[in-house]
Structure formats: structure tokens, C-alpha cells
């Protein structure tokens with residue numbers, strides 16, 4: 001059974017070039033930084049995207065959060081002449097203004113709100129997902145040499161309610177924009193609905209009970225823990241999941257055995273491998289999708305894999 005629903009759309013070269021020209025011109029008039037000029041970048045991007053994207057693509061974006069789809073990929077967006085990969089994690093944002101306008105414009109068309117949190121990524125809105133030598137041996141979006149097991153991002157936070165401050169909850173959606181990926185490393189995704197049938201009823205009941213302590217991932221500055229919480233929860237439209245193998249602790253032996261069964265199920269879960277290259281955008285539902293990245297050998301630093309990640313709820 002494969003319940004994972006992913007929309008994959010590809011722009012033609014003519015549309016890409018129109019977007020590139022208009023957005024490139026409009027962002028070049030001033031220095032635009034996503035942390036101070038997020039609304040202006042989104043405004044520029046969304047305007048051009050609304051004007052040039054084919055109707056079916058616009059419709060897919062505007063309805064995505066209501067369709068129950070797990071993920072959406074939009075390929076062949078503008079890809080600039082990019083600077084070397086900032087493997088330390090941070091680089092100049094101004095040269096990426098066009099890419100930032102496209103990513104933030106897409107987030108606006110999706111009808112969701114981008115946000116940063118002050119305890120992660122230096123409080124910056126957009127994270128450079130790069131193989132950072134200082135993260136060697138850690139399971140982090142800055143890692144490369146360690147496998148990153150199936151997880152949801154920031155599972156130590158509660159699920160959010162519509163209309164609430166997104167910074168207080170798990171990010172509902174993760175968005176990525178590909179800058180370069182010569183190593184062709186996939187981002188793998190799996191639907192929680194595909195993992196559920198791989199464990200028995202009794203195990204599911206334990207996973208739905210507050211029998212776990214779930215900590216913050218390595219990318220967080222603070223060591224926050226969500227105590228006495230669940231791995232699986234019931235949302236208005238189905239099951240929600242919070243999980244990170246590295247930070248989830250069972251509170252008793254019954255919970256520990258259910259956790260082992262869950263980890264075993266995830267090893268067998270149907271998955272989709274998405275290789276994001278230059279100009280490829282991905283969004284997925286962090287409440288219903290688990291994701292992971294296998295270990296890989298990065299290209300030389302200047303051309304190493306580089307994705308741009310922005311949370312949105």
C-alpha cells in the first residue's frame with residue numbers, strides 16, 4: 001500500500017525565463033535580505049508567479065494545504081549564478097534575493113506564513129542545508145556523514161492550532177529550494193498513513209499514549225524536552241506524527257517495546273526519493289510526513305550540496 005500523495009509539476013523553459021527576467025530585475029533595485037525584507041521579497045515573487053505560472057500550477061499551489069496531499073514538487077524554477085556553497089552554514093543573503101523572492105513568493109501563494117525561531121539557525125528565516133564540517137558525526141541538516149533516520153522537524157513542540165503563533169509549535173510545513181545538488185542526494189519522504197499498518201493495534205495504542213519524552217534535535221541551541229507526550233496523535237483529518245529516533249525516550253518498558261516496533265516499521269515504510277537540483281522547490285506536511293537523508297560524500301566545499309529550507313505554518 002502506498003498512500004503517499006505527491007504532486008510533481010515542471011515549468012517549461014519559457015515560463016522559467018519570464019520569471020527569471022521579471023523577478024531578477026525587480027530585486028536588483030535594492031539590497032534585499034529575507035530577515036528584514038521578507039514581506040517585500042514575497043510581494044515581488046508572488047506577483048510575478050501569479051502572472052506567469054500556468055493556471056494548473058497556480059491552482060495546485062493555492063489548494064495544496066486543503067487537498068490532503070503530503071507533498072508538492074515544482075521543478076525548473078529560476079536558478080541563478082550562485083556563489084560558492086556556504087558550508088559554515090551562513091553566507092550573504094543579498095546575492096540570493098531572486099531565489100528568496102521565488103521561495104517566499106511560493107509560500108505566499110500557498111497561503112502559509114514563513115517563520116524563524118530564535119533558538120535555531122541563529123534566528124535566521126532561511127537555513128542553508130549544507131554539509132558543514134563542524135556538524136560531522138551529528139544527525140543534523142548540516143551533517144553528511146551520518147544517516148539521518150526518519151523524523152519530523154522540531155518534534156519536541158506541540159502540534160499547532162490554525163491561527164496561532166507558529167513559533168510555539170512544530171512547523172506545519174517544510175519548504176526547500178534547491179541551489180545545487182551535484183551529488184544527487186535525495187530527500188526521502190514517507191506518509192504516516194503508510195507506517196500505521198506496519199504496526200499492530202496494541203502498538204498503535206501505546207504510540208498514541210503519553211508514554212514518551214521527546215527532545216529537541218541537535219540543530220536547536222536549547223535542550224528543550226516535551227515530556228509525557230505521544231508519538232502519534234489524532235488530528236481533525238487523520239493521524240499526526242512527532243518523532244525523532246535520536247531524541248525520543250520511552251518512559252517504561254511497554255513504551256520501549258512499541259518504540260522498537262515503530263522503528264522497525266519505518267525501516268520498511270514505502271518512501272519516495274526526491275532529488276532536488278537547482279531551481280527545484282519542495283513543500284511537505286511536517287505533521288503527516290516523515291523525512292530523512294542518507295549519508296553521503298559531499299562534493300568539494302564550493303560546489304557541495306546546498307538546499308535552502310524555510311519553515312512555514
Ligand SMILES: [Fe+2]
Pocket residue numbers: 141151152153291
Ligand atoms: Fe529534518
